[in-house]
Amino acid sequence: MNFEAINEHRKTFPSKEQVIKQTPDPGVRQMLTHLDKAGIATAFDRFDAQKPHCAFGLAGTCCRICNMGPCKITEKSPKGVCGADAHVIVARNILRWVAAGVASHGSRGREVLLTLKKAASGELPLPLLGQEKIVATAKAFGIYREDKTVAQLAEQLADLLLEDMSRAVPAAHRTIAAMAPPERVETWSELDIIPLGSYHEVFEALHRTGTGTDGDWENLMKQLLRCGLAFSWNSVLGSSIAADCLYGPPKRSYIETNFASIKAEYVNIALHGHSPVMPSALVQASREPELIELAKAQGAAGIRLYGICCSGLSSLYRYGEVHPLSNALGAELIMGTGALDAWVADLQDIFPGIMDVAACFHTKVITTSDSCRLPGAIHIAFDHHHANMEQILDKAKDIVKLAITNYPARQQGNVYIPEVSLEAEVGFSVENITQAFGSLDELAALIKAGKIKGIVNLVGCNNPKVVYEQAVVQVADTLLANDILVLTNGCASFPLLKLGYCTQKALTKAGPGLKEVLEARKLPPVWHMGECLDNARASGLFRALADKCGQPLTQMPFAFASPEWSNEKGVGAALSFRLMGLNSYHCIPAPVLGSDKVAGFFAHGTQELLGSVMVVVPEPTALGKRIAADFEQRRKHAGWNSK
Numbered sequence: 001m002n003f004e005a006i007n008e009h010r011k012t013f014p015s016k017e018q019v020i021k022q023t024p025d026p027g028v029r030q031m032l033t034h035l036d037k038a039g040i041a042t043a044f045d046r047f048d049a050q051k052p053h054c055a056f057g058l059a060g061t062c063c064r065i066c067n068m069g070p071c072k073i074t075e076k077s078p079k080g081v082c083g084a085d086a087h088v089i090v091a092r093n094i095l096r097w098v099a100a101g102v103a104s105h106g107s108r109g110r111e112v113l114l115t116l117k118k119a120a121s122g123e124l125p126l127p128l129l130g131q132e133k134i135v136a137t138a139k140a141f142g143i144y145r146e147d148k149t150v151a152q153l154a155e156q157l158a159d160l161l162l163e164d165m166s167r168a169v170p171a172a173h174r175t176i177a178a179m180a181p182p183e184r185v186e187t188w189s190e191l192d193i194i195p196l197g198s199y200h201e202v203f204e205a206l207h208r209t210g211t212g213t214d215g216d217w218e219n220l221m222k223q224l225l226r227c228g229l230a231f232s233w234n235s236v237l238g239s240s241i242a243a244d245c246l247y248g249p250p251k252r253s254y255i256e257t258n259f260a261s262i263k264a265e266y267v268n269i270a271l272h273g274h275s276p277v278m279p280s281a282l283v284q285a286s287r288e289p290e291l292i293e294l295a296k297a298q299g300a301a302g303i304r305l306y307g308i309c310c311s312g313l314s315s316l317y318r319y320g321e322v323h324p325l326s327n328a329l330g331a332e333l334i335m336g337t338g339a340l341d342a343w344v345a346d347l348q349d350i351f352p353g354i355m356d357v358a359a360c361f362h363t364k365v366i367t368t369s370d371s372c373r374l375p376g377a378i379h380i381a382f383d384h385h386h387a388n389m390e391q392i393l394d395k396a397k398d399i400v401k402l403a404i405t406n407y408p409a410r411q412q413g414n415v416y417i418p419e420v421s422l423e424a425e426v427g428f429s430v431e432n433i434t435q436a437f438g439s440l441d442e443l444a445a446l447i448k449a450g451k452i453k454g455i456v457n458l459v460g461c462n463n464p465k466v467v468y469e470q471a472v473v474q475v476a477d478t479l480l481a482n483d484i485l486v487l488t489n490g491c492a493s494f495p496l497l498k499l500g501y502c503t504q505k506a507l508t509k510a511g512p513g514l515k516e517v518l519e520a521r522k523l524p525p526v527w528h529m530g531e532c533l534d535n536a537r538a539s540g541l542f543r544a545l546a547d548k549c550g551q552p553l554t555q556m557p558f559a560f561a562s563p564e565w566s567n568e569k570g571v572g573a574a575l576s577f578r579l580m581g582l583n584s585y586h587c588i589p590a591p592v593l594g595s596d597k598v599a600g601f602f603a604h605g606t607q608e609l610l611g612s613v614m615v616v617v618p619e620p621t622a623l624g625k626r627i628a629a630d631f632e633q634r635r636k637h638a639g640w641n642s643k
Contacts, residue, residue: 005593006055012618013051014467016044022467025498027259027420031333034416040360042332043353047464059594060090066211073594082212090595091220092209094571098227099205101572102235104348105533106165106198107371108275109239113158113165114386115277116246120155124390128154129248137241141178154245161238167197175233181543183552184580191609193225198234201227221601225579225609232539232576240536243276243314250317250427250530250537258498260421261323262339265301267407269400271315271322272308272331272354273346274531278368278382279315281396282344283322291397295404303400308334309349310490310531317427317530324424324498327491329462329566330469332357338414342403347372349461349491349567362409366399378402424502428487428527430541436521444548450641451513453483453557454631455545456585457538457577458526460562460570461491463588469495471563471587471620476501476509478624480525483511484631487541490532492564501526535560535573539580554581554611555638557631561585563620574614581611585627589616 014022020032035042056062061073063080071080071089079085084092119126128134131150138144138153141160148156164175173194176185188194195201205227208214214223255261262268269286271279285291286303295303307316307324308331315322326334328349335343335357343358347369355376358365365377370384380395380402382388430440437443446452456479462468472492479486488496500506502524507515510525518525529537542558549556560577562570565586574584592598602614615630617623 002593003055006058009058009589010052010055013047013053013465016048019044019464019468022470024470024473025258025420025495027418027498028330028333028468030418030420031259031336031416035333035336038360040336040357041353042336042357043329043351044464044468046353056594058591060093060591060598061086061594063089063092065092065209084215087217087595087597088215088220090592090598091217094590094592094598095205095220095224095227096209097568097571098224098231098575099202101568101570102198102202102227102231104569105231105235105239105572108347109235109242110162110165111275111277111382111386112239112242112246113162115389116242117155117158117162118389119246120151120158122151125393126246128246130245133241133244133249137245141174157245158242161242163197165197165234165238166199168200170196173197173233175238176229179237180233181546181553187610188229188579191222191225193222193229195226195230195234198230201230217595217597221598224575228572228575228579231572232579236533236576237536240533243533247276247280247318249431250429251320252425252427252432253317253320254423254425255316255320255323256421257324257424258421259325259337259418261325262306262337262417263301263304264339264415264417266304267295267298267300267302267404268304268306268340269403270306270308270325270334270340270343271311272343273311273350273369273372274309274348274533275311275346275369276314278344278346278392278396279311279322280318281392282399283315283319285393285396285400286321288397291400291404294401295407298404298407300404300407303404306334306340310533311346313490313493313531314533317528324494327462327494329464329491330494335361335363337417338362338410339417341406341410342366342399344368344399345372345374345377350374361414362406362411364402364406366402368395422498422500422503424497424500424528425524426497426502426528426530428529429537430544433527433541436523440544440548444545446517447545447557448549448640450635451483451517452485453513453628453635454559455485455487455542455557456559456561456627457487457535458496458561459488459490459492459532459535459573460565461567462564463566465588466564469564472496473499474620475561475563475624476526478621479627480506480509480514481511482624482628483514484628485514486526487529487538488526489529489534489538492562493528496526497528502528532569532573535576539577542580542582551638552581555634556582557634559583559585559627559630561623561627563587563623578606578610578612578614583612583615583630585615585617585623587616587618587620587623
């Protein structure tokens with residue numbers, strides 16, 4: 001293991017003091033300073049307290065799988081007790097990360113699929129708002145029949161997608177067969193990496209990485225690729241299809257963002273997590289006239305909803321009433337305003353630390369999933385079997401009532417709201433992008449002509465190993481200046497929402513070609529596509545444009561970038577795009593540096609297999625320039641003008 005490289009990497013980790021000075025959002029700076037003076041700790045304090053971080057963990061060479069260890073790999077002890085070397089240990093650890101990512105997105109996807117199935121069968125009093133999506137998807141899957149109702153088609157789709165997710169008996173993967181590019185399916189078939197389904201591949205990944213099973217790092221990487229396909233085509237795309245069928249597709253709209261969108265005179269409810277099911281019901285409940293009157297009877301002006309992480313984003317682009325405030329890493333800063341009466345947490349990216357901050361204020365935290373319990377929180381949730389889903393509207397009303405009755409407990413002296421806000425445009429999709437350009441042929445022609453030199457899906461979570469939100473902003477600045485269009489979703493989208501990148505005013509940051517194209521169509525330079533699940537929308541746009549250009553995805557100037565990624569889902573997301581033949585770009589390395597073989601597989605070994613690589617450049621502006629240079633090479637290979 002290269003301890004020198006690891007130590008140099010650790011030295012780059014910023015302190016909270018550096019974050020306060022350098023983070024691009026002035027509201028974040030104000031809140032960090034305010035909470036510091038109040039003696040309230042956040043993730044940034046806890047990150048500092050962890051230093052110096054474990055070198056073996058950073059390298060991926062710590063093995064805790066069996067109780068003969070934990071084993072660490074050094075020159076003195078190059079193998080663990082069982083005989084596993086650094087390559088096997090690193091491969092096992094990263095495979096388990098990807099398997100966990102498959103389970104994370106898959107678990108919330110399963111909840112949406114069950115909701116779709118129950119709504120279609122009449123068990124839930126929820127309308128099917130995405131009827132065009134249901135019909136179009138049924139046709140793509142070859143199950144459409146004119147004598148079937150939309151509800152019958154929706155239920156059949158839910159069953160089909162659940163089967164692809166949970167299949168144990170080998171059979172055709174229906175989603176991949178219906179939706180994936182044929183060239184990619186052929187490549188994956190030749191590599192023998194098409195998954196049975198999410199459940200099986202996670203099951204198999206845990207089996208292979210168990211004690212004394214798979215000791216071949218290359219074979220473990222093959223299973224990693226299967227999990228990557230299960231992640232993208234079951235956990236992500238299947239979930240996205242179900243959500244659009246149930247709740248309808250995105251709608252372009254404008255919304256006020258950041259701290260000052262919090263209005264102290266309202267009953268304020270934060271929606272935090274990843275499942276759209278309960279947040280959608282809460283939006284409906286907050287519109288109920290009797291609850292609005294109840295809020296006014298308590299002295300409030302009404303009820304207002306705010307988005308933390310992806311639950312808020314999924315509701316935002318469908319209903320337009322949920323103001324986006326923060327990604328997961330900054331959630332405690334929002335809690336620290338003291339102006340939230342209820343904090344509704346469903347699942348994933350909900351740090352236990354929010355309970356410590358909530359204890360300093362009147363805010364009630366409510367958990368709504370059996371998968372996510374927090375000591376001290378109020379639990380108003382679906383049970384483990386989702387057998388009580390028919391109570392969803394009643395539960396949503398109970399949560400809103402709890403927030404209303406908690407409003408009088410708010411202490412004005414505890415409220416601190418930085419006066420920082422901007423408007424943002426949200427809700428982009430393949431369908432409304434097509435409308436904006438008249439056709440995708442027009443957008444494809446602009447890419448070929450070099451007016452738009454490429455498109456990057458700039459996404460991912462955040463990581464205190466770099467200055468909070470700075471890397472996302474600096475990469476975006478560099479891409480836009482090079483006439484590269486930016487798509488965004490999930491946690492990385494929040495600084496772009498908050499700092500004006502999702503408005504036409506940000507066209508001043510764009511190069512001349514990109515600016516000309518977008519000004520003529522009154523479009524912003526960053527297109528917000530929703531929650532992290534909406535990577536599926538970006539990949540759908542990439543595939544459609546590649547078809548229009550008559551090029552395989554491996555030759556298109558498209559890319560995935562997650563500069564600040566931090567969790568297991570982030571590995572799966574990057575892998576999903578590399579499986580499509582598109583490079584992934586990052587400022588933070590994966591924990592694979594302890595094995596030159598596994599690190600080499602990630603960095604360049606997938607080029608021959610998939611036509612794509614992973615690029616890590618720690619400095620954000622340099623990373624953006626690397627993307628632009630790589631796009632020039634792809635454009636040159638395609639024979640396209642870059643002037």
